[in-house]
Every structure is written in C-alpha cells, then in structure tokens.
Amino acid sequence: MTLPLPLATSMTSDVPLGWFLTLGLFMFVVGGVGVVVRRNPVVVFMCIELMLNAVNLTFLAFARYQIVPGASTEQAALNAMNGQMMVIFVMAVAAAEVAVGLGIIMAIFRLRNEADLDDMSALRG
C-alpha cells in the first residue's frame, strides 16, 4: 500500500534541468575552492562533503529528467532508479569516509598538536 504523498506527481515539472545542474556546479566549485583555500583540516573536510552533495544533486536531477532520447518506458524507469541508487551508495561511502577521515584528523592532532594543513608536510619527498 502506498501513501498518496503530494510530492510524487506524474506531471512534468516546470523547473528546467539546467537550474538544478547550475546549483550543483556552483556548490561543487565553491567546495573545490574551499578545499584549496582553507587550511583547517576539518573545514577542508566539510568542503569535500559539499562537493559530494553537489554530485548527489546532479545524479538526482539527471535521474528525474530523462535525457536519453528514444528510451523505452522500462528503460527510463530503470535509469531513474539507477540515479537514486548511486546517491544511496554515495551517502553510505561518505558516512564511512567521514568516520575514518575524522579519526585520522584526530590522530594527527594528538600527534602534532597543530591545525595547519600546510605544515603537515612529513610525506613530502
């Protein structure tokens, strides 16, 4: 039994695909610039999360707006599901990545007691 939620309509949305893609691109670029500019490892990590979410938004936008020409109805339904599956797996991987990454950051802080990414150059050849 499915609840009749008002958000799932069979109508076409009148918001163009390009608007969603533009928002995703904007968030991705801002996150990428933040990774380069910021030197606090926690903030850099947050910017990486921002980039991941921008990609998730793009996946969902492409899943919602089928752009494959001449796809059958079954194929279109499958494509829409594939996009949502990718977002689910990105979320799962991001959760694992955040747990491990923050553990590494805490280990580095305990070891060196400093907060500047630029000074963490122990692996420089």
Place this chain on the structure above:
Amino acid sequence: MTANQVVFLVLAAIAGLAAVGVVAFGNNPVRAALLLVLNFFVLGFIYFTLGAQLLGISQIMVYAGAIMVLFLFVIMMLQLHQRSPIVEGREGRGVLAWLFGLALAVVVFASVIVPLMSVSGSPIGDEYGTPQSVGRVLFTTYVLPFEIASVLLLIGIVGSILLAKRRL
C-alpha cells in the same frame, strides 16, 4: 515564473549562500559546520522537489543529522577555538583558487549545462522516489553493492575506533 520555479529559486539561493558561507567563514569551524547543516537541510528539500522522497529524508537524517553531528563532535573534542587562529591566504593563493574555480565553472557550464538548458521534465510515475520502489530495486538488482557497502561501513567503524583510541 511558476510557483515551482519560485520555490526552487528560494531553496537554491539559501543553499548557495550557505555553501559560500562555509568557505567564507572557514576561520570559525563551528560557524562553517552550522552553515553546512543549513545547506544539507535545504538540499533535502530540493530532493523532495525532484520527487526523491526517500533520499530527501535520508539526506536530512544522514547528512544534516548524523554526519554533521560527527563534525561538531570532533570540533568540540579538538577545541579548535582555543588554538591560535590560522593565518589564511598568506601566499595570495585565494585569488588564484577563485580564478581557477571560476574557470572550471565556465568550462562546465558552457560544455555541459548550456546544451541541456532546454530540457524540461519528463513525466515520472507516482512511485518514483517512494521507499517501496527504491527498496525493491535496492534489494534485487543492487543487492551485491548493498552488501559491499555494509561491509565498507563495518570496516569504517572498526578503522575509526582503531584510529581514535589512544592505545589498544
């Protein structure tokens, strides 16, 4: 300008400004984290407008809830506010970074988004983003990646405990 477009533009403006704020207020990690929570929360509503109900709810629960709590917890444990503030951008690379970011945005916009600008929505079924339909595909077609993701999460849990413990 229809109602849907107005709703999207308001949500997108909030999300975009919060994203800029994460980078702009990066000197204060708590402020950046709270702005990121706002961004993720609004993004969940944008997922709703895309018809992906289950993912919108999981976005709010997983990202705005769990992951950002983890971030704030680490900021609290590290006591970043008591450390000497990091002097940002002393090599003037901030300008260069924004320049390269702008270049990336222009290239992607011109080559990907402009050709797709006129695409409007194709009709989707009533079951598009419901937990039932997503779960049906997740546990049939995608059952192997699902199991691999669960093993990955287990490894993540064990690994982060190993990293964060002082001694085993």
